[in-house]
Amino acid sequence: MAAVVSVRDLRKRYRRRDPWAVDGVTFELEPGQAFGLLGPNGAGKTSVVKMIAGLLRPDGGDISVFGSPPGEPRARAQLGFAPEDPDFPKFLRAAEVLDYFASLLGLDEADRRRRIPETLAFAGLEGERRQIRQFSKGMKQRLGIAQAILGRPKLLILDEPTADLDPLGRRDVRALIESLKQSGVAVLLNSHLLSEVERVCDDVAIMAKGRVLKEGTMREVVPEGNTLEDVFVRLVEVSQPQRDHMPSFITDKEPNS
Amino acid sequence: MNGAGAVARYTLIELSRRRILLVFLVLGAAGTLLLGVGLKVLYSLSGSITTNQDPAKLQKFLELSFLSDLYGALGIFALLIAYAIGMTAIYHDLESGAAVSIFSKPVSRLAFSAGKVVAAVAALIVIVGLLALEARLVMLLFDGGLAGSLTGEILATMANSVVVMLLVLALSTWMNNIVAAIVAFVYYNVITGVISAVHGLADSGAFNNDLVKGVFDVLYWTVPHALVSSAPGDLVRAQIELSNPPRGSQTFVFIPAASGFGDIAWWLFFIVLFSGLVYLAVRRRQV
Numbered sequence: 001m002a003a004v005v006s007v008r009d010l011r012k013r014y015r016r017r018d019p020w021a022v023d024g025v026t027f028e029l030e031p032g033q034a035f036g037l038l039g040p041n042g043a044g045k046t047s048v049v050k051m052i053a054g055l056l057r058p059d060g061g062d063i064s065v066f067g068s069p070p071g072e073p074r075a076r077a078q079l080g081f082a083p084e085d086p087d088f089p090k091f092l093r094a095a096e097v098l099d100y101f102a103s104l105l106g107l108d109e110a111d112r113r114r115r116i117p118e119t120l121a122f123a124g125l126e127g128e129r130r131q132i133r134q135f136s137k138g139m140k141q142r143l144g145i146a147q148a149i150l151g152r153p154k155l156l157i158l159d160e161p162t163a164d165l166d167p168l169g170r171r172d173v174r175a176l177i178e179s180l181k182q183s184g185v186a187v188l189l190n191s192h193l194l195s196e197v198e199r200v201c202d203d204v205a206i207m208a209k210g211r212v213l214k215e216g217t218m219r220e221v222v223p224e225g226n227t228l229e230d231v232f233v234r235l236v237e238v239s240q241p242q243r244d245h246m247p248s249f250i251t252d253k254e255p256n257s
Numbered sequence: 258m259n260g261a262g263a264v265a266r267y268t269l270i271e272l273s274r275r276r277i278l279l280v281f282l283v284l285g286a287a288g289t290l291l292l293g294v295g296l297k298v299l300y301s302l303s304g305s306i307t308t309n310q311d312p313a314k315l316q317k318f319l320e321l322s323f324l325s326d327l328y329g330a331l332g333i334f335a336l337l338i339a340y341a342i343g344m345t346a347i348y349h350d351l352e353s354g355a356a357v358s359i360f361s362k363p364v365s366r367l368a369f370s371a372g373k374v375v376a377a378v379a380a381l382i383v384i385v386g387l388l389a390l391e392a393r394l395v396m397l398l399f400d401g402g403l404a405g406s407l408t409g410e411i412l413a414t415m416a417n418s419v420v421v422m423l424l425v426l427a428l429s430t431w432m433n434n435i436v437a438a439i440v441a442f443v444y445y446n447v448i449t450g451v452i453s454a455v456h457g458l459a460d461s462g463a464f465n466n467d468l469v470k471g472v473f474d475v476l477y478w479t480v481p482h483a484l485v486s487s488a489p490g491d492l493v494r495a496q497i498e499l500s501n502p503p504r505g506s507q508t509f510v511f512i513p514a515a516s517g518f519g520d521i522a523w524w525l526f527f528i529v530l531f532s533g534l535v536y537l538a539v540r541r542r543q544v
Contacts, residue, residue, distance in 0.1 A: 073363035
């Protein structure tokens with residue numbers, strides 16, 4: 001089966017003197033596969049997904065999205081990207097944002113009339129008349145996911161999609177991922193929430209300091225009797241100093257207590 | 258250029274909801290109306306002083322005063338509007354993170370830049386055009402026969418403002434929008450203003466030194482030229498006619514000339530150059 005995304009020896013750094021933010025990352029994603037990208041803060045996960053979405057330029061390596069370089073509109077036509085901490089033109093309304101993006105996706109009038117209300121309903125934003133500047137973080141996150149699925153993508157990239165969602169919103173996102181997987185959509189999930197990744201992803205890569213520490217199917221990465229969290233903590237602790245010392249002002253006893 | 262129309266349409270919707278532009282429009286409209294009505298009232302109140310004057314001449318004098326002030330005020334408002342649009346049209350999308358969602362869609366950076374430029378220019382033309390329309394209506398109060406000069410002056414004001422706006426638009430894609438506005442102001446309003454003024458003086462024979470004149474001749478063709486309509490010349494001529502100068506007077510030498518083909522071509526060059534800069538800035542931008 002032809003890979004939807006192929007990433008080879010990907011490298012990125014933001015300034016010449018900085019260490020590599022992404023250092024030699026390689027993986028492939030096939031249709032119907034859900035791939036989880038895990039790692040602590042600053043591991044380089046967002047840089048990887050932004051390079052796949054054509055938003056950042058790699059400093060080395062190759063990326064192919066549906067056989068094209070990621071910067072090409074042709075590649076992005078089949079891609080849905082829900083960014084971490086999403087935002088939108090702040091004086092527009094949710095329906096206008098979706099109509100704007102539907103136009104960019106080249107959807108015709110009939111498709112727009114059908115998809116926009118359904119997508120708004122899925123995101124729980126139907127009938128929402130306020131402008132984006134009045135939206136909460138959770139509402140923006142739901143709209144971020146809504147705009148990502150609007151074009152019926154064959155590759156869905158979700159960067160921390162549930163960080164600002166309530167439990168019901170998280171359940172909806174899990175159901176969405178399951179449903180998309182069954183219809184052959186490839187999902188790249190970038191998340192801190194290990195339990196979520198464990199529930200929906202078939203394959204997983206654990207990153208730290210720009211490098212992939214371990215990659216494989218969920219069974220390969222998580223041995224019998226362990227959880228993903230056990231594996232994650234073991235791998236990441238090696239590459240990062242432990243932070244188990246409390247500040248003294250927290251542990252000190254009050255003089256008069 | 259798939260998507261350019263959508264970018265332009267929704268940028269226009271966004272701009273139409275920005276309070277700062279609305280404030281400039283309301284202030285400009287109120288100022289124009291107050292200026293016109295104020296002059297008319299002043300004329301009525303000073304009727305006793307002006308009774309021995311030709312009423313037609315007085316109408317013309319009033320309209321002349323109105324137009325002189327109006328052209329100055331419109332120029333300032335158009336510049337403010339140009340800065341306000343240039344500082345926000347692309348910058349806010351980049352800073353808020355909206356560009357992340359937009360650029361992940363199948364829209365090329367060229368189409369995005371074209372849509373933004375078209376929307377920004379259209380917004381500027383609409384706002385300044387509305388102010389001009391109101392000014393034309395206010396001029397019905399005077400009927401001094403100078404209304405024809407308004408169209409040319411408005412076109413020149415719009416053309417000059419578009420150049421500044423495109424410069425701010427391009428710079429604000431590279432840097433913070435306030436810094437961009439300051440850089441554009443220093444370049445367009447200070448450096449270019451000084452070079453153009455000194456070049457004008459040199460052309461009128463104020464300097465005897467050929468080297469200075471040559472240097473400013475070269476510098477003049479490195480900066481954008483503010484387009485000048487026939488209105489300033491018309492106003493000066495009308496003022497001279499009102500004061501009945503002797504025929505063949507040398508005063509006419511100092512009447513500002515309207516921009517010629519060379520200046521218009523130079524303006525067009527800068528429009529293309531700054532639009533190109535907008536595209537380059539958007540293209541190299543990582544979000």
